[in-house]
Amino acid sequence: MTTRDTNWPTGYPCWIDISFDTEHRRLHHAATFYGELFGWRVEDGDDQYGGYRMCFKNDAAVAGLMPKMDPGQPTQWLLYLATDDAQATAAAVRQFGGQVVVEPMDVGTLGVMAVCVDPQGGYFGLWQGKEHHGFELIDEPGSVGWSDLLTHDGRAAQEFYAAVFGYTYREADADGYFFIEQDGKVVGGLHQAPQDVPVGWLVHFNVASRDASAQIAQELDGEIVMTLDTIAGPEATIQGPGGEFFNLVEPTNNFTL
Incomplete structure (x- = not known):
């Protein structure tokens, strides 16, 4: 936390x-x-x-x-x-x-x-x-734990964000996934996504149980798009009530800020 x-x-x-x-x-x-x-x-x-x-x-x-x-x-x-x-x-x-x-x-x-x-x-x-600093809590169930940049051109995305924010990158796996680092600390991930996946930042919310939270989302008229196991832990992609997408993650590895 x-x-x-x-x-x-x-x-x-x-x-x-x-x-x-x-x-x-x-x-x-x-x-x-x-x-x-x-x-x-x-x-x-x-x-x-x-x-x-x-x-x-x-x-x-x-x-x-x-x-x-x-x-x-x-x-x-x-x-x-x-x-x-x-x-x-x-x-x-x-x-x-x-x-x-x-x-x-x-x-x-x-x-x-x-x-x-x-x-x-x-x-x-x-x-x-100024008066509002941003997140007052992260890494706790029910708060943001991670964010991934999904992009169709990983190299170009890396160059842009490095130029604007000073990011550096560390390869996490052989499938085009990189940790984003700022001053030596991991602050997110960058994923070379398939062409049919929309580009943008995908927010991940920490939960105590991926399966239990996904079931609650479904009972509240959300949609479970898919479930998957990642290096961070069990995840589920959810489509919310307005059509928005986000991930639930039950963290078993701590890559947070």
Whole structure:
């Protein structure tokens, strides 16, 4: 278990959130789904921040849910990478072939955020923390334990993220999977995915039991896409109530921050 009350170092995964339609109470149903699946306490939306709903595990902030601002906005977990200077990091994203789709903007007194796309099409956020530092808890059942970048061009993805964030990489297996390292610490994984798999960051939530949690997700109208055994431990890919994908992992090896 890792707890934190200061900003995460540059390049570290530091927060996640997801947007849902408000029609037919979809945001409400999503809050119920994740609340019951992970034991989260989901706060009511704050009008000051567009109805953004903070999610807590054991009174520690672990994720955010919010209404869609644009009906065409995809429903997917957005992983934020920490930065000390969102403007400078956004400029580096553009310099090395990515796009900035939401320019750095102040989120009240909480911090500065931006949304970017890497050259392979994977979305990620930037977060420059002020009052809100990001994850207050990771590696505990019901919180984020891992994130994988799925890409169709592993070498190009490595070059982009190394240029923007200073990442280095260590080969983990012969199937195109690499550990992402920052200052010698493992902060995630990079996987050369098949062409029919969408690119982007896949968030993994720790659970005490892969099978039990997958069954709960299914009973809550989620879908078990597949189960697999990995070097991290037993995993399941789940499709949530808005069509979003995420993994459950029952960790038997600790590759966390």
